[in-house]
Amino acid sequence: MPKGLTFLPTLAVVALMAMPLAAETKPDADTIVATVNGEEITLGHMIVARAALPQQYQQLPDKVLYDAILDQLVQQSLLKQSRGNNIPKHVALALENEKRSLLAADMLEEIMSTVTTETAIQAAYDTKYADGFGGEEFNASHILVESEDQAKAIKAELDNGADFAATAKEKSTGPSGPGGGSLGWFGKGAMVPEFEEAVLKLKPGQISDPVQTQFGWHVLILNDKRKSKAPELAQVQEELASEIQQEAIDARIAELTKAGKIDRIQIEGLAPDVLRDVELLQE
Template sequence: MPKGLTFLPSLALAAVMALPLAAETKPDASTVVARVNGDEITLGHVIATASALPAQYQQLEDDVLYDFILEQLVQQHLLGQQQDALNPLNALRLENETRSLRAVQTVEAITAAEVTDEAIQAAYDAQFAEFEGEDEFNASHILVESEDEAKAIKAQLDEGADFAELAKEKSTGPSGPNGGSLGWFGKGQMVPEFENAVVALEKGSVSEPVQTQFGWHLVALNDKRKTQAPELAVVRDELAQTIRQDAIQAKVDELTQQATIERPALEGVGPEVMRQIELLQE
């Protein structure tokens, strides 16, 4: 039994009669699935509750989840029937929740109208149609402790020695066993002295000894390329979220301009008054 989804597990047994959905009629949101002392619980109540549950509950088997939700609603009815009305605090909470749900409906309507395949494609084209990309480099290096060591290795390379083999033999860096390969990287990912040496190289060439905080390097530029624009599928959600946020903000701005909004100053109190819950208990 999932924790937190139900409470008072046996309380409802004497007070409710669950009604099976009629096989010969198609149920709708008004179909009654339980009665508690005459108060009806409908299929709509169950569906609304299920739609608001956290993701972990959505993974439950349907029959298990249905029974638990119905049990929860029954128990809520039993406890709720003990009250004639909401107290001031809960009445205001209900007002706030109603306001929030109405706002959510407006947001959903805006999203449905504005976040379309056409809008997403247009946003993608505007952002990436003239995408030029950034430089990326594929380089290898040999790292040693002294400049003299680096110069000696450079001399070997100039005489035709294999860079990868010398890296495996001589390099003290972690890439040594892999022939000194650093793979692909962009600007800003290496220390400045190393990056400057890479940027200055032609494809297939090897630098003179370069000193960084890690020691002395010989750098070989294996290849160079431009980054490619991402596929639409990769950035679709991000673009949709941007369109959604922009559309909602535009609507808020429009409504704000059209509305008459007043904010009377609080006399004799500061914002800390919002913590005085006793004002709702008087």
């Protein structure tokens, strides 16, 4: 039995009645495949359950999945019914959250599918790359050391005329040190934020003050910068589609927020760490 389809042991009594289809009847999502004490399980329930399985389990033979999923839904129905109307608070809240999430996600899918057309993507491409160029690219070198004091001392040496590449070969602890600290050409987003921010402030030939990142302390020089050649549409199609979709989502949410009546209630004495208090869910 696949780990992702964990079912309870066979129960002694299962009030299950199969509903055979007439040969000429075409099944649909509302087709009843079983009843459990009068509660219907439909083909739609089974299709949704299968779609939610991890991908590796969806590769199992259809017969195996059909029987296993139906068994699971039957057993879940029996257990659910055994609770009667006694729904725990945390379950009721989780169901409300899940319904809210699923409906919101479905609305997002509708928004995205509506705006993501070939015409819209082409228009976005023409606008973004109208001049035939892409974003800026930078050619930089750096010297990486462990402490701020070391970085300051190196900066002072460079300001006094020391050769950057030679100093990098001698003192940089980074993998680019043997190559004179050269990082080659790179675009925005390729480097960690603190490093990129420092690069953007420099002019070609200028050396930065010490910059701290998660890797240590850097002294860097901007060797040159240029505009990259505009990419082919096929290379950025997915990126443009994502941008179009996000813009449409942001616009729709802003529209709904403006039209809606939203009251964020300030509760005196309520601290953010209240979210950790799971005992509040106990009835």
